[in-house]
Amino acid sequence: MTIIAERFQKIMEIAPSQETAQLLQLLSDDYLDLPRAISSQQYIWQHKDLGFLGLKWAQGDMQRSFLEHEAQFIRARQHPVFPEFVDIKHHGKTSVLITRWFEGVSLAQLSKEKRAITFDWLALLEQSLVYCHQHGFNHGDIKPANILIGKDQVKLINFNNVIKHGECYQQQALHQNSGFASLEALSAEGVAKPQQDWYSLAVTLIASQQTHPAYMANQARFDTNSNACVPTKYLQIIRQEYKRVLKHA
Known part of the structure; x- marks a missing residue:
């Protein structure tokens, strides 16, 4: 088994769906180790350059629209008390909102x-x-x-x-x-x-x-x-x- 295949297998073990695992795999080159699930919809993952980031995922049209709605708001209106927007990624019917991780x-x-x-x-x-x-x-x-x-x-x-x-x-x-x-x-x-x-x-x-x-x-x-x-x-x-x-x- 190749390193890439082995990593994908490990991601599959923690991802809620194959599509989510595929999206995480596409992101994995920029991250260290493996993402850690902290809730049913959120991961924490250490980025090579940006440190720990929070990844909030959504699947299906309605849930993805909510996530996109949130991303648009925090991207346009930064405040120290709001989550710090980093990126939003899409793959198939799965989306992931990426923000700076806050330890609280x-x-x-x-x-x-x-x-x-x-x-x-x-x-x-x-x-x-x-x-x-x-x-x-x-x-x-x-x-x-x-x-x-x-x-x-x-x-x-x-x-x-x-x-x-x-x-x-x-x-x-x-x-x-x-x-x-x-x-x-x-x-x-x-x-x-x-x-x-x-x-x-x-x-x-x-x-x-x-x-x-x-x-x-x-x-x-x-x-x-x-x-x-x-x-x-x-x-x-x-x-x-x-x-x-x-x-x-």
Whole structure:
């Protein structure tokens, strides 16, 4: 067996499909060793010149369109808190988005492990949201799994749901998480507005403190004493949304 054939065989063992393995094989000359799977859709791989990179793959027309959507956004709008775009590659019906690797732990994982969570990174995350909104877009999928906390840094990831302000949710084939998305996004009614991202961030911060509210939960759940670590302005966002929902119920 040749070295190339042997490498392809090893890649096949970790790739989710033959087409993905073929794409990884085409890239392999620029990388060291083998890619390492870190989730069902992502690899980490050491590039010969660029160091460790993250590779996020998608298959099928819809998933590839989401990935291309994300790639276009982060390629055009670089921010220290956003993933750093490197490239996007295609092979058959498989695409791979390549970004600089960020060593961090998701807010969801920190919360699951019941580790102490401080919000010293929150100002940076807020700045990135303001930047996103100033360019006329909502991130559209803010939740604990999409916030990575590293040493003196934070990353907001997964921009496949990014949506322009003023666009109707009904026209967007987006994936929404019922625990964190705004009511407009969940119901596919209304248009995208910045306050919907801020609402999702508010719910995310509360969720990280193990006090995740349901949309119609009692207002007592949002008491500032029981969520002392969460900045008051975010508790106020939750209360305002709760009142708005009751008003239109």
